[in-house]
Amino acid sequence: MSALAQQTSPSRVRGAIESVDAETLTVKSRSGEDVKLTMTGDIRVLGIVKIALSDIKVGSFIGSTTVPGQDGGDDAVEVHVFPEDMRGTGEGSRPYDLKPNSTMTNATVAQTVAGNDGHTLTIKYKDGEKKVMVGPDTPVVTYVPAGKSDLKPGAKVIAFMKKLPDGSFETNRVSVGRDGLTPPM
Structure with a gap:
């Protein structure tokens, strides 16, 4: 089991967006793991x-x-x-x-x-x-206003995530660095 999977929830993943589609955000964590996050319907995206x-x-x-x-x-x-x-x-x-x-x-x-x-x-x-x-x-x-359109491959993020009973992760809040900024928190 990965160190990420052993963490208690809720927790955070910091890294760069690898890919994004309508429902899933894939983040390459600072430790090099690919973390797939299902975005909730009420996701809040904040710019940094x-x-x-x-x-x-x-x-x-x-x-x-x-x-x-x-x-x-x-x-x-x-x-x-x-x-x-x-x-x-x-x-x-x-x-x-x-x-x-x-x-x-x-x-x-x-x-x-x-x-x-x-x-x-x-x-x-x-x-x-x-x-x-x-x-x-x-x-x-x-923080500045942002939206799902700001979630693009290469953007640096900190995503707050929760582990679901099936072992997958979901997020309802993502902070994304603007202009190449890595969110420092």
């Missing part, structure tokens, strides 16, 4: 584009993958800004599968402080708060 760190304001609702930093804080691996209609999505902090020891925190920016080596964001969620260091090379992205 780069933005500037300065676009993050107090009150922005963000998600950030972090790893433990040397100073005891958290260092951002990536930051994504949710549009207002996605405010509250997955609010909180939990282990994440992007990197070893990584955490995903979705929260509201309470404070942003510029420093010599980046920005420190204080983010607050219902059960706590974190200080996140965002370095100058940390990818910062946001």
Whole structure:
């Protein structure tokens, strides 16, 4: 059994689209596996584009993958800004599968402080708060409207998937990088 098949559901597959038809999306995962996903009738496709760190304001609702930093804080691996209609999505902090020891925190920016080596964001969620260091090379992205027509061979995606009782996988949400961008989350 592949490592992918052993994962608990729901989970994610990150990679490049190999092929797409009316109902099936085939993704070549980062580990090299071909993953076939049945797209649900209510699939939500979101585009991902780069933005500037300065676009993050107090009150922005963000998600950030972090790893433990040397100073005891958290260092951002990536930051994504949710549009207002996605405010509250997955609010909180939990282990994440992007990197070893990584955490995903979705929260509201309470404070942003510029420093010599980046920005420190204080983010607050219902059960706590974190200080996140965002370095100058940390990818910062946001979501833009997209549709199934954006799902093309070669596009980089992160697809949220669920394993069905028959062993197949389905997806109802795919984030696709625009202009060759690989979604960093």
